[in-house]
Amino acid sequence: MERREHRVGILVFDGMKMLDLSGPAEVFSEANRFGAGYRLSLVSVGGKSVRSSIGVQVPVDADASDAPAFDTLLVVGGDALPTFPVDPGLGAAAADLAPRAGRVASICTGAFVLGAAGLLDGRRATTHWQHTALLARRHPEARVEPDAIFVRDGTTYTSAGVTAGIDLALALVEDDHGPDLTRDVARSLVVYMQRAGGQSQFSASLQGPAPQTPVLRLVQDAVQADPTADHSLKALAARVRVSPRHLTRMFRAELDTTPMKYVELIRFDLAKALLDAGRNATEAAALSGFPSYESLRRAFARHLGLSPTRYRQRFSTTGADGPRGPRT
Missing domain, CATH: 3.40.50.880 (Class I glutamine amidotransferase (GATase) domain)
Known part of the structure; x- marks a missing residue:
């Protein structure tokens, strides 16, 4: 041809x-x-x-x-x-x-x-x-x-x-x-199907310099170590012995975000990795710490403008027999 x-x-x-x-x-x-x-x-x-x-x-x-x-x-x-x-x-x-x-x-x-x-x-x-x-x-x-x-x-x-x-x-x-x-x-080429154009240039855990405040470093370490744990604002504040309001102020002042937005981004990164690895959307939600598929779906809509299922179909490297990683 x-x-x-x-x-x-x-x-x-x-x-x-x-x-x-x-x-x-x-x-x-x-x-x-x-x-x-x-x-x-x-x-x-x-x-x-x-x-x-x-x-x-x-x-x-x-x-x-x-x-x-x-x-x-x-x-x-x-x-x-x-x-x-x-x-x-x-x-x-x-x-x-x-x-x-x-x-x-x-x-x-x-x-x-x-x-x-x-x-x-x-x-x-x-x-x-x-x-x-x-x-x-x-x-x-x-x-x-x-x-x-x-x-x-x-x-x-x-x-x-x-x-x-x-x-x-x-x-x-x-x-x-x-x-x-x-x-x-x-x-x-042993790469995944191209990432969505609107996807973040880097994962939440790598955005910007590490915080200077020890309290914030402790919070980040805890969230990254186990994204599925209880990371409500109250639980995070209790972990570092400050009030929820004070923790929120610290996040805004140094990281220009909130504790809950940071937790969501860490879980969102993990969910994407799980989808890339072949997990379905329900499994990705549970294994990344989202309380339900619906909360994962809302996060994907906010950050990528598409559903987890659509992301998995569109941006994972797949073959006729279903999702799989790149061939080596």
């Missing part, structure tokens, strides 16, 4: 993150083994080879100014992009290539290149969580979503840090070829 060619142009530059290039490129390449027709071309300003973040010299196929129109334009990220102004030539290259592309996507801090090219104005966007505030300040016309894995706004896609580029590439493959081929790609 003849494959329709889909041209993917990847804009690279000195100091680019190697994984920002290699992760999505491997997804597209692997998709070709299952019937896709992606043709990858690397372009740079001036057509010169570039040196990656790990010191490897990467040759390119063309000067960005001479490149043909692409079906997908992908812009990688680099550590210098949030620190220094985007090179005018790099921004101009993106601005020139984007209108001729069917869709435009950035990986991690590549969003700063899109921003410099004026491609994020009036659009929703994201980048690595460490740099979302800076992206919002630098490009106030963009609507930055600080905790999304990736964001799609029309034909413009932006993604979070490094491995989120793999999630985004899988989402692009699914847009082109549907979920069945994409599951084959995910299993072959």
Whole structure:
């Protein structure tokens, strides 16, 4: 069967993150083994080879100014992009290539290149969580979503840090070829079906620095050690010998959340892992500490906008014989 060619142009530059290039490129390449027709071309300003973040010299196929129109334009990220102004030539290259592309996507801090090219104005966007505030300040016309894995706004896609580029590439493959081929790609690469774009960039247990207050560290340790235990506000406050009101004030002041929201996020992370491992929604609710399936369903609706059952069907790597983990 003849494959329709889909041209993917990847804009690279000195100091680019190697994984920002290699992760999505491997997804597209692997998709070709299952019937896709992606043709990858690397372009740079001036057509010169570039040196990656790990010191490897990467040759390119063309000067960005001479490149043909692409079906997908992908812009990688680099550590210098949030620190220094985007090179005018790099921004101009993106601005020139984007209108001729069917869709435009950035990986991690590549969003700063899109921003410099004026491609994020009036659009929703994201980048690595460490740099979302800076992206919002630098490009106030963009609507930055600080905790999304990736964001799609029309034909413009932006993604979070490094491995989120793999999630985004899988989402692009699914847009082109549907979920069945994409599951084959995910299993072959030994990754799960892509995470939902609105899913948090990191688990609740890893969000932000560890609290400085010993009381809060004790509470976090207790919740993480056994999410299924009694972690009502009254029980947590009694555990550390403070009043419920004082514990709530401490959480708000240092962690910008409440004890109950924190407990829910820990249980939510565990429930997702259980669903990924093949548990059904009722089992995941019981084993993660939610008092009922209905409370788990409400948590999923708040955080992902879909039900636990839909999450399990949509975002777990599955085969015809039911959910299973990636093949090794």
